[in-house]
Amino acid sequence: MEASGLRPEVRKLAEMTIPIGPQHPALKEPVGFMVNVEGERIKSLDLDVSYNHRGIEKGVEQRDFNQSLYLIERICGICSHAHATNFAKGIEELMNLEIPKRASYIRLIVGELERIHSHYLWVGVAGHEIGFDTLFMYTWRDRELVQDLLEIISGNRVNYAINCLGGVRRDLNEKTIKLALDHLKKLGERAAYYTQLATTEETMVDRLSGVGKLPYEKAKSLGSVGPTARGSGVDSDVRRDDPYLAYAEVPFKVITANNCDVLGRTIVRAGELAQSIEMTKWALENLPPGEIKKAPPRSAPPGEVISRYEAPRGELVHYIKSNNTDKADRFGVRTPTMANWPSVVEGLTGQNIADIPIVVAAIDPCLSCTSRTTFVDIDRHKSWVWNWDELRNYSIRWYKENKGIYWGD
């Protein structure tokens, strides 16, 4: 439907404004778009953000560093580790504290596992947005492997809380490393399959290529970050450009694509998925021995720091100002999604209504899971606690016996 060829009276009939958000099935977080369309074609759109201000930055200024670390972890349900690590890294820089090597490796491992789970999630959500629910179901099933792994390593599925100031909270043992390598092998196989599917299945390629055009210059001038920028050929990655943790030692490639559309971003994410799996394997195999934690000082000397971290969605920036106390004097967060909103507006203008969900592909649903449960039997005055393994085994057994479902090994 070529809108420009319409007669004026018909054009008037075809013109309307569609509210996409703040509540809309395509959006996983509240953001508002007022989209002016002519028939199926988008003429212009207005972006309206900040429906979800939670005052975390102010909250951080009122808590000490240790408390803040766990508050900051709750900024995002998907990149929780990115936020916590970035903050810990910044504070440690202010304190002039170098964390043990093993701790930085463990942080890296959890960070890359987080990227794997986030990209798996993204592939599923992208499938759902273009009406390919089968892909969604498959990827989210396989994502359980990496979720389980994070749970085994850190004790949590969403807010891993592996970090503490001066190192990490938990160590990895031989058994966990073996299990992780095992799971990573499976994840790698599945990831290769989904990559092949997303880049060759015809209806998917039709829906992804040429959609959400973001030329290289625009990606640069609008300050896009992460896979969005790399999908437009911008070769930037904080992990390589400004190495932190153990990224200077772990071999990896920065994936870019020159498609400058949603397909390009998909190719980048798929490539990163493979890279992350390899990096995690390398880090697990070359895990240095030693301490996992150093005692941090109580306060940080006066100073400012800009802490950068390559989160699954792109460069995450934390600004921290300390003033010789145990609290941050000022704290600011610039999330990658914030940096990428302008590119969404750019990419959507002139496109179809049908492309809104996939171009927006806002991907921050919060998943949560209870890791342990207390059972109370009132009649017998008894109570007991099940840990995660018991709960998980119970759920697997229940489904196996009652529903006949079992897709374990």
Next chain:
Amino acid sequence: MTEVDAWLVFLYVLVFPGIFFLLGYSFFAEWFDRKMYAKMQNRVGPPLVQPLADFIKLLSKEDIMPEGVEAKPYNYLPLFAFAAVATSFIYIPTFMSSSPVGFQGDLLLVLYMLTLPTIILFLVGWYSHNTFATIGAYRAVSQLFVYEVPLFIAALGPALWTKSWSVSDIVSWQQGNPWLFLIQPLGFIIAIICLQAKLERIPFDIPEAETEIVGGPLVEYSGRKLALFRIATDMLMVTGASLIGALYLGGPSVGFSLDSLPFWAAGVIGFVAFLLKTLLIIFLLSFIRAAFARLRIDQMTSFGWKWLASLALFQLFLVIGMRMVVP
């Protein structure tokens, strides 16, 4: 018509295989479709009573009408959709080779009646006074023009081959002859694809695309009216599958004559054959739903006119040519 005959026709229309059977079978078909879809996605899927439970739940829900909507069309349109589909079903043979109410030309009536739900969906979207519903209505009617032509041509093939405009005659012809999908495989495939588009299922769920326009024309509907629409869609699936089954797979016929058997035994065998064939077609529809992503309306239009329509025309000329050679 004698007293007994009238009574039998009444039974045929209302109980079996009329509205009551159609309702029950529609619930089963919806369950079957959802279960198959779930299995293909490695999920558990709903229990058998789920569609019925959903229906009852919707009936008991509050019925909301937006402000400023014309009440009469808004209230009555769901009934029209329901009635149109229920009417078309009784012309399709379900257990014997012909329908007692069938007449010469009922194929056209069935096709026409099956077009009505989409037109009604457009009207519903138009009357709902909602941006998403309006866009859905536009899309429903744009899509209608794309798939309806190939579907009609695909239905024309069997009619031309058997030289009859009656569904019952086409089924009777296939009782002693090979099923038509063996003669016209292309038409069978086109008909399946068009039925998928008519039912607005992936990859053709463009008018209701939930992630884009929140559900399309039905976005303002709730309660019992929505329930009526949902059951009408299920009935449309069953009727469409039965029509393709009758035209291309011989409906209740099993490939050889059952005249030597008593009437009831032949009826039961025919009925089982009918059920199996419709379920096979519904399985194919579920498979298509699981295997693709949603198309855009422009992609759908170009696919429909470039491929579906031209292949359907090719098939039509092939049938005419073959009919000249084969007496």
